[in-house]
Amino acid sequence: MNALLCQAFGPISELRMQQVPDPEPGPGQVVVRVRACSLNFPDALIVQGLYQVKPTLPFSPGAEFAGVVERVGAGVDGLRPGDAVVAFAGHGGLAERCVVDAARLLPMPAGMDFAQAAAFLLTYGTALHALRGVAELQAGQTVLVLGAAGGVGLAAVQVAKAMGATVIAAASSAERLALAASHGADVGIDYSTQDLRRGVLEHTGGRGADVVLDPVGGEFAESALRATAWRGAFLVVGFAAGQIPRLPLNLVLLQERRVLGVYWGEAVQRDPARHLRDVEQLVRWFDEGRLRPPITERVGLEQARDAIERMASRRVMGKVVVDIG
Ligand SMILES: NC(=O)c1ccc[n+]([C@@H]2O[C@H](COP(=O)([O-])OP(=O)(O)OC[C@H]3O[C@@H](n4cnc5c(N)ncnc54)[C@H](OP(=O)(O)O)[C@@H]3O)[C@@H](O)[C@H]2O)c1
Incomplete structure (x- = not known):
């Protein structure tokens, strides 16, 4: 699969598009076919080694995304191939597929498209x-x-x-x-x-x-x-x-x-029930038309590195969404 890869913590300009093997789901994990990944400032920090979380190298940035479940690992209940989901994974979303703990997925709210869902959570x-x-x-x-x-x-x-x-x-x-x-x-x-x-x-x-x-x-x-x-x-x-x-x-x-x-x-990990109540409130407001994900740009995976660089240097507004596959 195609992935935007960080091989070593350093300048954003060192991110490279690469072919990597498709991920396998471990116990409790799910492989998601990513359809849209939105950018957040922590994506720029994490590849430079400036974020509080430092993933094992190499990795793809991309903290939040929406897509479709492709494979489920042992012990995963309530998710099946074909389900549309939204994820807060921390990293991994700027790739065609991402393996993620099932606990980090929520069903994609009805009424949202993949880009909106990727720019929500x-x-x-x-x-x-x-x-x-x-x-x-x-x-x-x-x-x-x-x-x-x-x-x-x-x-x-x-x-x-x-x-x-x-x-x-x-x-x-x-x-x-x-x-x-x-x-x-x-x-x-x-x-x-x-x-x-x-x-x-x-x-x-x-x-x-x-x-x-x-x-x-x-x-x-x-x-x-x-x-x-x-x-x-x-x-x-x-x-x-x-x-x-x-x-x-x-x-x-x-x-x-x-x-x-x-x-x-951290608050989401410590109090998942409260997080779910927050998400329910946010989805209600979205359904009522009170929240409108402020998507200002849509780019392809090939342009994601450039978009992360622009975000890091104050040259984007609202949310940039990367459309993938
Ligand atoms: N604590 C948490 O739980 C949490 C969760 C999510 C994000 N964050 C943090 O919140 C911050 C904002 O994230 P975001 O995704 O909203 O980022 P963003 O979309 O890039 O917005 C950041 C804003 O900061 C301002 N800014 C001022 N100096 C800047 C500079 N030198 N470079 C870039 N932007 C600059 C810009 O507005 P003006 O040009 O108008 O000043 C820009 O619109 C980040 O530090 C992120 O790590 C924290």
């Missing part, structure tokens, strides 16, 4: 887990989303709106803010030209945002923390800017702010 799952599970966002509160035109960012905009919040989007260009607005953001702040804290205070009558969701890190994190309301929640989701910020704790003390970590993949 990770970003919406992270957004709902962060906003509802970790921050306990309430209807009527105000949410500030950084990197609001990115994959997690746009999902957070949509989920916050579905939960009845007012959303302030922050992003680095007018085009990106327009995309966030088209997905429901109420107002936008271009943090490449405007002062983020001042902008948030202006939009909230001086109170600040009740919940801040930060998948970017870097230079904007401190302004975003300063723009968090009294007893508001600051959600540490990721560091797409490449820098892990160091924040002065007096900013936490003075407003009794809560700085909260978000690690969706």
Whole structure:
């Protein structure tokens, strides 16, 4: 089969298309014929050896995908060849076939095509887990989303709106803010030209945002923390800017702010029942037309390396989907 392969941790440019043997399912495993795989920032980190998980080499990146079950291993119940499924596998999706633990598969929701299903679980799952599970966002509160035109960012905009919040989007260009607005953001702040804290205070009558969701890190994190309301929640989701910020704790003390970590993949493993409830909620919102996977580009497997490089250097918006087979 064809696969985009990482032979050694290093630059994304070293990824190569290769022919590799078809995978065999072990006990409890399933071989999925991948139909679509969406890109997420961790795909760029994992091949460089910069992600918290380091797969055995060689491997294919591609954390989440949708496809059709081809073979099932011993001891797998409830899945049969021909079933359409969606997977959060961590890696392996940028190949024609992927072997994955059955526990990491869910039936593909009716009403979604393969591209939508491939662009659903990770970003919406992270957004709902962060906003509802970790921050306990309430209807009527105000949410500030950084990197609001990115994959997690746009999902957070949509989920916050579905939960009845007012959303302030922050992003680095007018085009990106327009995309966030088209997905429901109420107002936008271009943090490449405007002062983020001042902008948030202006939009909230001086109170600040009740919940801040930060998948970017870097230079904007401190302004975003300063723009968090009294007893508001600051959600540490990721560091797409490449820098892990160091924040002065007096900013936490003075407003009794809560700085909260978000690690969706780990939370899914630790509490699968809660994850399933989140997925059910997300699928209901999708069926009601309240969530719209923000697919901005569709490419083939041959173009996936280039797309990962563009994502790593801030040159994509929304979700890129790789169509495979
Ligand atoms: N904690 C969790 O459970 C969890 C789950 C999923 C993802 N994540 C993390 O969340 C972050 C976002 O993931 P994603 O898939 O949404 O990524 P993405 O689609 O590439 O979006 C990232 C956004 O970050 C901003 N950014 C600022 N500086 C950047 C730079 N130097 N390079 C690239 N982007 C930059 C960009 O927005 P502007 O140009 O508008 O600033 C971009 O839209 C990543 O760090 C990822 O690892 C965490």
